[in-house]
Amino acid sequence: MKSPILSMAKQRFPNLLELHRTTDLTRWINQMSLSQKAIAASRSTEYLNDLNDEQRSAVENLDNPLLVLAGAGTGKTRVLTTRIAHILNMGRASSWQILAVTFTNKAAKEMKHRIAKLVGESAIEGMPWLGTFHSVGVKILRRHAELVGLQSSFTILDSDDQLRLLKQLLKVEQIDDKRWPARQLAGMIDSWKNRGLLPDKVPSVEGEGFANGKGVELYRAYQARMKDLNAVDFGDLLLEVLKLFQRHPDILKEYQKKFRYILVDEYQDTNVAQYLWLRLLAQGSENVCCVGDDDQSIYGWRGAEVENILRFEKDFKGAKIVRLEQNYRSTDHILKSASLLISHNAERLGKTLHTNIGLGDKVILQSVWDDEEEARTVADDIEQYQRDGISLNEMAVLVRASFQMRSFEDRFLTMGIPYRVVGGPRFYERAEIKDAIAYFAAMLNPSNDIKFERIINVPKRGLGDATVKVIHDYARAEKIPLMIAARQLVETEEIRPKPRATIRALLGQFEGWRGKLEELGHTQLAEIILDESGYTAMWQKDKSVQAQSRLDNLKELVRFMGEFENFTGFMEHVSLVMDAEVETNEPQVSLMTLHSSKGLEFDCVFLPGWEDGLFPHQRALDEGDLVGLEEERRLAYVGITRAKKHLKILFAQNRRVHGKWQSSLPSRFIDELPEANVDIQLGNSSGGGGYGKNSYGGYNAKGRQAEVFAGAYSGQKSAGGSPYDNYDAKNSASYYQQGGGKGWAKKGQSRQIEGKVTKVEIVESSFAVGERVFHQKFGYGTVEKAEGKTLLINFEKSESKKVIDRFVEKVDEPEAQGDLF
DNA sequence: GGGCGTTGCGTTTTT
DNA sequence: CGCAACGCCC
Numbered sequence: 001m002k003s004p005i006l007s008m009a010k011q012r013f014p015n016l017l018e019l020h021r022t023t024d025l026t027r028w029i030n031q032m033s034l035s036q037k038a039i040a041a042s043r044s045t046e047y048l049n050d051l052n053d054e055q056r057s058a059v060e061n062l063d064n065p066l067l068v069l070a071g072a073g074t075g076k077t078r079v080l081t082t083r084i085a086h087i088l089n090m091g092r093a094s095s096w097q098i099l100a101v102t103f104t105n106k107a108a109k110e111m112k113h114r115i116a117k118l119v120g121e122s123a124i125e126g127m128p129w130l131g132t133f134h135s136v137g138v139k140i141l142r143r144h145a146e147l148v149g150l151q152s153s154f155t156i157l158d159s160d161d162q163l164r165l166l167k168q169l170l171k172v173e174q175i176d177d178k179r180w181p182a183r184q185l186a187g188m189i190d191s192w193k194n195r196g197l198l199p200d201k202v203p204s205v206e207g208e209g210f211a212n213g214k215g216v217e218l219y220r221a222y223q224a225r226m227k228d229l230n231a232v233d234f235g236d237l238l239l240e241v242l243k244l245f246q247r248h249p250d251i252l253k254e255y256q257k258k259f260r261y262i263l264v265d266e267y268q269d270t271n272v273a274q275y276l277w278l279r280l281l282a283q284g285s286e287n288v289c290c291v292g293d294d295d296q297s298i299y300g301w302r303g304a305e306v307e308n309i310l311r312f313e314k315d316f317k318g319a320k321i322v323r324l325e326q327n328y329r330s331t332d333h334i335l336k337s338a339s340l341l342i343s344h345n346a347e348r349l350g351k352t353l354h355t356n357i358g359l360g361d362k363v364i365l366q367s368v369w370d371d372e373e374e375a376r377t378v379a380d381d382i383e384q385y386q387r388d389g390i391s392l393n394e395m396a397v398l399v400r401a402s403f404q405m406r407s408f409e410d411r412f413l414t415m416g417i418p419y420r421v422v423g424g425p426r427f428y429e430r431a432e433i434k435d436a437i438a439y440f441a442a443m444l445n446p447s448n449d450i451k452f453e454r455i456i457n458v459p460k461r462g463l464g465d466a467t468v469k470v471i472h473d474y475a476r477a478e479k480i481p482l483m484i485a486a487r488q489l490v491e492t493e494e495i496r497p498k499p500r501a502t503i504r505a506l507l508g509q510f511e512g513w514r515g516k517l518e519e520l521g522h523t524q525l526a527e528i529i530l531d532e533s534g535y536t537a538m539w540q541k542d543k544s545v546q547a548q549s550r551l552d553n554l555k556e557l558v559r560f561m562g563e564f565e566n567f568t569g570f571m572e573h574v575s576l577v578m579d580a581e582v583e584t585n586e587p588q589v590s591l592m593t594l595h596s597s598k599g600l601e602f603d604c605v606f607l608p609g610w611e612d613g614l615f616p617h618q619r620a621l622d623e624g625d626l627v628g629l630e631e632e633r634r635l636a637y638v639g640i641t642r643a644k645k646h647l648k649i650l651f652a653q654n655r656r657v658h659g660k661w662q663s664s665l666p667s668r669f670i671d672e673l674p675e676a677n678v679d680i681q682l683g684n685s686s687g688g689g690g691y692g693k694n695s696y697g698g699y700n701a702k703g704r705q706a707e708v709f710a711g712a713y714s715g716q717k718s719a720g721g722s723p724y725d726n727y728d729a730k731n732s733a734s735y736y737q738q739g740g741g742k743g744w745a746k747k748g749q750s751r752q753i754e755g756k757v758t759k760v761e762i763v764e765s766s767f768a769v770g771e772r773v774f775h776q777k778f779g780y781g782t783v784e785k786a787e788g789k790t791l792l793i794n795f796e797k798s799e800s801k802k803v804i805d806r807f808v809e810k811v812d813e814p815e816a817q818g819d820l821f
Numbered sequence: 822g823g824g825c826g827t828t829g830c831g832t833t834t835t836t
Numbered sequence: 837c838g839c840a841a842c843g844c845c846c
Contacts, residue, residue, distance in 0.1 A: 134836045659837025
């Protein structure tokens with residue numbers, strides 16, 4: 001039960017502590033420790049009973065550096081959150097004395113949520129230091145900005161802004177950005193920052209490759225320019241804090257003292273800068289607990305160093321290692337497959353995962369003819385699982401590269417299987433959202449040049465390069481923000497009358513909005529800004545397919561703003577948080593890359609595209625050494641361990657690479673799977689036509705399929721009748737192809753049962769021939785044929801396609817858009 | 822400033 | 837092959 005005294009104290013403390021410095025702080029802590037200890041003694045540690053021995057030791061081991069090697073599905077987050085709860089509960093530290101860092105906002109949110117469940121909401125409110133590396137970085141940096149040459153109101157540049165800035169620099173330096181693309185420079189700078197290198201520290205050879213040795217010089221110029229703009233990029237959020245700590249030991253000490261416990265999630269993903277950052281802070285207490293899994297390190301290419309985790313014992317004196325090897329996620333066949341595969345890696349700390357969930361189904365391996373058959377097979381399996389009663393939410397297709405998604409999307413759309421692409425273009429990365437945000441940022445802060453420049457001519461208002469250049473040059477010469485420069489210039493004849501009037505009007509609008517900041521609610525003001533600026537109108541006029549969804553996104557943005565108290569709160573969130581989840585009630589299959597699947601789990605997982613050159617990717621193979629290949633293998637390991645019950649791996653014999661068909665070989669990873677835990681499945685194609693051609697090969701010999709199959713192909717499939725007819729030829733081709741391969745021997749051959757085709761109720765279509773419709777993927781079109789749920793649509797932007805009616809909206813009726821998406 | 826043609830490229834992605 | 841980014845021309 002919660003003690004009223006404790007929660008009262010907790011509610012009061014944070015503010016006090018944030019205001020007072022060390023002496024007061026220490027006194028407070030000492031006082032608190034006693035009282036908290038007393039309370040703790042009376043509190044139950046019931047939550048410990050839910051843990052296994054290893055987890056428990058990871059939670060209770062509070063007095064030395066600790067590395068928790070947490071295999072996939074072993075309860076990593078549980079350990080992390082319970083440990084925090086335990087620290088609080090035992091009175092070891094108060095919530096604001098715990099630093100807990102994650103990589104993604106999602107992970108941070110999840111942790112908060114779970115801690116709250118353990119110790120109650122009120123305890124979490126006072127956890128200001130639970131967040132991503134970057135959000136913690138901003139927090140620290142804002143407090144001490146002046147010490148690293150910034151004002152605490154600094155703005156955070158996203159990669160778009162960064163690129164625009166670099167392009168400007170290249171122009172100033174008169175470097176041909178064709179030959180030396182800004183992208184490449186950005187990449188170099190990012191990697192230097194990942195490694196914690198300020199311009200002075202960059203090994204001189206490294207900059208030589210760019211623009212005749214100007215690489216480092218440009219890096220320096222870029223940093224200087226950002227200081228002028230009072231801006232930082234993402235890398236700086238770590239690097240500048242590092243600089244701050246190194247140059248101001250007193251401040252470092254303050255934080256070392258403050259953070260009595262440090263916890264790090266996904267330690268295998270830390271880069272050098274993050275590592276140095278942590279090590280500096282951990283020198284205070286030595287009470288650092290890192291949780292991670294070297295076998296799941298898949299971000300080496302963006303600076304993550306597996307070595308950090310491999311070196312842990314050497315880095316932190318007296319460190320202990322706890323291995324979590326009890327897996328609570330997958331069945332035995334799946335786990336054995338993952339384990340044998342990953343055992344082919346040399347550089348690893350080594351773990352042996354075990355499960356007591358049971359054997360379960362074997363991993364299914366299937367060879368298909370091409371990507372279309374692959375998608376068809378997976379889609380058929382998905383429908384089968386659905387009939388077995390598994391929710392679409394519990395199914396996922398995990399691909400190596402995003403181009404693989406297309407054939408799956410096509411297939412899902414024609415079959416009417418609802419799906420979601422996870423990790424696609426993110427909400428805040430869409431142009432319309434960035435534009436809107438730029439308006440808001442420029443309104444709130446007139447010296448935010450980056451944002452102002454973004455929208456000065458969006459929508460087009462006749463302020464071209466020439467005009468912008470005049471303002472720009474003047475602003476730089478006078479060292480004043482663009483908007484101020486513009487304000488002064490409109491009083492002169494520097495700019496031709498027409499654009500001059502336009503700028504004056506624009507500046508006037510901005511001032512008007514700024515003036516309303518007090519009186520109006522922020523969402524209301526946001527709407528006004530988007531309207532008056534002509535931004536909304538710009539998209540309303542736009543005839544392109546995406547225009548409507550862009551407008552919807554803007555609406556959603558404004559709605560979402562309402563969840564924040566004020567404009568600034570919202571903006572701070574926006575600059576750091578790059579995800580906004582679109583909620584849907586409808587179950588959907590998840591489609592995503594292997595990378596974005598890390599941390600997730602599904603009952604049924606499909607891993608298509610296991611071919612050499614695609615997975616492992618050619619780039620990794622070309623590197624020659626094992627480093628790249630081992631990371632690919634870890635990616636495979638991540639993929640396999642996402643599956644709880646059913647796992648299917650597929651490889652195609654032919655794949656289109658850059659438009660050309662190429663025959664491909666099965667991935668070398670396939671031969672690294674344990675034969676005893678894998679079943680080979682024959683193709684779906686028994687070539688016989690009728691329903692048989694799509695017949696489901698059955699999921700191994702456990703016999704459960706027989707019942708399930710009855711009537712399996714009724715419903716929508718027979719309704720439309722023909723969507724599959726086109727595939728006959730190819731189906732039989734693949735059938736014969738597979739005959740010679742691995743595929744023959746085993747059971748689970750396609751049944752010839754035609755399925756009791758239960759009577760299909762042909763629902764009268766709610767669409768009429770000739771009706772105009774809009775489809776999310778294919779755009780506008782006209783109904784050519786309507787049979788039940790299946791429609792044949794003549795699309796304006798592509799050939800006629802068969803689609804399912806639920807993916808289509810009527811164009812003329814405004815009501816129709818309701819709850820479709 | 823907008824439209825159109827050419828060119829080059831083509832893993833993985835968070836903050 | 838498909839697309840995005842750039843440059844050129846009107």
